[in-house]
Amino acid sequence: MGRNKEPLPSDKLKVVRTAPLFGALPERDRSTVANLLGERRYGKDEYIFFEGDPPEALYIVWAGRVKLLRHSREGRDVVLDVMGPNRLLGEMAVFGGAPYDFTAQAMEPTALVTIARQDFLALLRRFPRLSLAVIAELGRRLRSASDLVHSLAVERVERRIARVLLKMADAAGKPADGGGTLIDVTLTRQDVADMAGTTVETAIRTMSRLRRQGMLDTKRGRVVILDWGRLQAVAEDRANDNGRG
Numbered sequence: 001m002g003r004n005k006e007p008l009p010s011d012k013l014k015v016v017r018t019a020p021l022f023g024a025l026p027e028r029d030r031s032t033v034a035n036l037l038g039e040r041r042y043g044k045d046e047y048i049f050f051e052g053d054p055p056e057a058l059y060i061v062w063a064g065r066v067k068l069l070r071h072s073r074e075g076r077d078v079v080l081d082v083m084g085p086n087r088l089l090g091e092m093a094v095f096g097g098a099p100y101d102f103t104a105q106a107m108e109p110t111a112l113v114t115i116a117r118q119d120f121l122a123l124l125r126r127f128p129r130l131s132l133a134v135i136a137e138l139g140r141r142l143r144s145a146s147d148l149v150h151s152l153a154v155e156r157v158e159r160r161i162a163r164v165l166l167k168m169a170d171a172a173g174k175p176a177d178g179g180g181t182l183i184d185v186t187l188t189r190q191d192v193a194d195m196a197g198t199t200v201e202t203a204i205r206t207m208s209r210l211r212r213q214g215m216l217d218t219k220r221g222r223v224v225i226l227d228w229g230r231l232q233a234v235a236e237d238r239a240n241d242n243g244r245g
Contacts, residue, residue: 012037015113019060019086021137024129033123038114048089048104048112055093055100057114061085064110065172065185069103079194082107082185084171088137094120095134107185160196161206162235165216169225176219180226187223210234 012034016022022033038057042048048059051071061083068080068089080102083089093100094117115123124131168183176182193203207223210216215231217224225231 012113015060015062019113021060021088021130021133024133025127029127032126036115036119036123038116040112040114042106042110042112044106044108046106048106048110049100051101051103052099055090055097055117057116058091058094058120059089059104060113060115061087061089062111062113065107066104066110066112067107067191069105070101071103077103077194079191081195082168082171088134091134091137157196157198157202158206158209159235159237160198161192161203162210162231164192164195165223165225166228166232166235168223169228173225176224180217180224181228182219183223183225186221 013030015037016025016030016034022030025033039062040048040059042064048066049056051069063085066083066087066089068083069077070080072078083104089104089112090100092098124134165183168185168187169181172183172185173181174184189203189207190200192207193200196203198206207216210231211218213230215225215227215234217226
């Protein structure tokens, strides 16, 4: 596995104090959780787990980015989401006991905190507040899935792509040299198309149009948002939501 530029801290109490999942725990109980934590590191493009694998562990992203994939019947990998630091991976499978329903792949050198499934379930029984944190995350996922279904059903493709780019900028954005917001992960046109529920050809045309209009640029293969306000206006425009791409 590849080395990460930002390794996990040797003091695992720092993880427990930092990760939102454990935020409700009293300080006196955090060492109990810290003793159960493991760590794994992955290089760019390495797989963390595959769709259909048994849920052996819950993962928390400490550093790096992970993309969630689902395999289509046509043999393509469809990007569902991108997870950055402090996000959970596999909590639905671990909570319910079903196999992982997506594949997780590192987009860049990535460090993860792990908790074995049986240890995590024991923690939930001992500390009910953790259950509330997991339920809150599951609710967020359900809202995200509902928003995606609505988006694919009624929104025009330009709006969907604008929303994908803004979401990615929220997850992995940093100030770009010369101004704007750099989406600091490798994001192919195919990734954008998959996340927006359209074809790669349509994604290329739409992003080219947004670039000509001065909202986007590319630098060394990465997308830069030059005009956040105008792109957000595209993402929120409901006036023409009666066409699909």
